[in-house]
Amino acid sequence: MISFLDLAQTYDELRPEIDAAIARVTASGWYILGPEIDRFERDYAAYIGSDVAIGCATGLDALILVLMAMDIGPGDEVIVPAHTFVATWLAVSRVGARPVPVDVNFDTLNMTAEGLEEKLSPATKAIIPVHLYGNPVDLAPILAFARKHDLRVIEDAAQAHGARWGGRRVGAQSDAACWSFYPAKNLGALGDGGGITTNDPAFAARIRRLGNYGSVRKYENLEIGLNSRLDPIQAAILSVKLGKLDTWNAHRSEIARIYLSGLRDSELILPSVRDEADPVWHLFVVRTDHRDAIQAGLADAGIQTQIHYPIAPFDQACYSDLNLSGQDFPVAAGAAKQVLSLPIGPHMPLDDAHRVVDAIRQLLRAV
Ligand SMILES: *Cc1c(COP(=O)(O)O)cnc(C)c1O
Secondary structure: OEOOOOOHHHHHHHHHHHHHHHHHHHHHOOOOOOHHHHHHHHHHHHHHOOOEEEEEOOHHHHHHHHHHHOOOOOOOEEEEEOOOOOHHHHHHHHOOOEEEEEOOOOOOOOOOOOOOHHHOOOOEEEEOOEOHHHOOOOHHHHHHHHHHOOOEEEEEOOOOOOOEEOOEEOOOOOOEEEEEOOOOOOOOOOOOOEEEEEOOHHHHHHHHHHOEOOEOOOOOEOOOOOEOOOOHHHHHHHHHHHOOHHHHHHHHHHHHHHHHHHOOOOOOEOOOOOOOEEOOOOOEEEEOOOHHHHHHHHHHOOEOOEOOOOOOHHHOHHHHHHOOOHHHOHHHHHHHHHEEEEOOOOOOOHHHHHHHHHHHHHHHHHO
16 A cells, blocks of 8 residues: 555654653743744744744734735735635635636746736735745745735745755745644645744734734734634644755655656656746645546556546535636646645655556556
């Protein structure tokens, strides 16, 4: 059996350190905010290269808090990629604004500056590029477009902890970047977690306040906030795991290299990596018209795969009122039918990656 991702192995590798971190918080008597949060926020900002990091409860909340702190709400529009995890869109809807999708680039499945112009309206306030699957977006043209039209740029970096573009880590070039520490992400807690990085301290203070009931001083409420804080136990665990992130990402890259070279001359559409990009391979996603047959064949061979994502956001029941049609987003609509995520993870044996390659090549001969 080759599992899609075995999270217990990440715990096993760090068991003594993680157990000690949990015990430290348990014994401290300090269970909300406090020193563990301060430490992780400092370490994570240093890792990303941003001035500030702010913990919050989930990646979805990180996006919601940033939109709230930008005073984006009813009547406003936010441009989002047509192909992404639905949370990117949900955050926009949750603050009462309208997600305006733009189709993604065929090769990278990421947002580019192309196509933004025609999505622009007087109501447009922000753009949310997503570093999907851990493959970084080329931000410079999007930032230039945003500057020209006085828009904010929010990176959805929930799949891209440590990814670089032009040698610099993503998450420190835009107005704010949003992170998820959901267990299966490249940097994951043992439960939910989220965070925001930014270089604007006043903006960071506003986010912090919004995530803490809209309050700075206890029982004094300046605005209508949420309760969305990172748990100190999860922060202590994340501090331990952060020390392993680069090593784990490097292992994912080795798996990706095996897939890329082993499947190079097959009929699969492989992930496309731009020259300036250093992806962290949160997922390794291939595309094929024989997706369902390949997935079933791999399952028969004991190889787990997943689909990210089987239903495009514009086809979700929750977005039926937007009256969007896949015909307007041909790349995203095609991706939903073709994408298949192969097993990848920080502890996957390299031999298993070769076995996956062999199994796929055999199945492709039969379809
Ligand atoms: C995981 C993810 C989120 C949401 O993060 P949660 O912590 O699960 O709320 C948002 N955007 C993208 C692209 C994600 O992959």
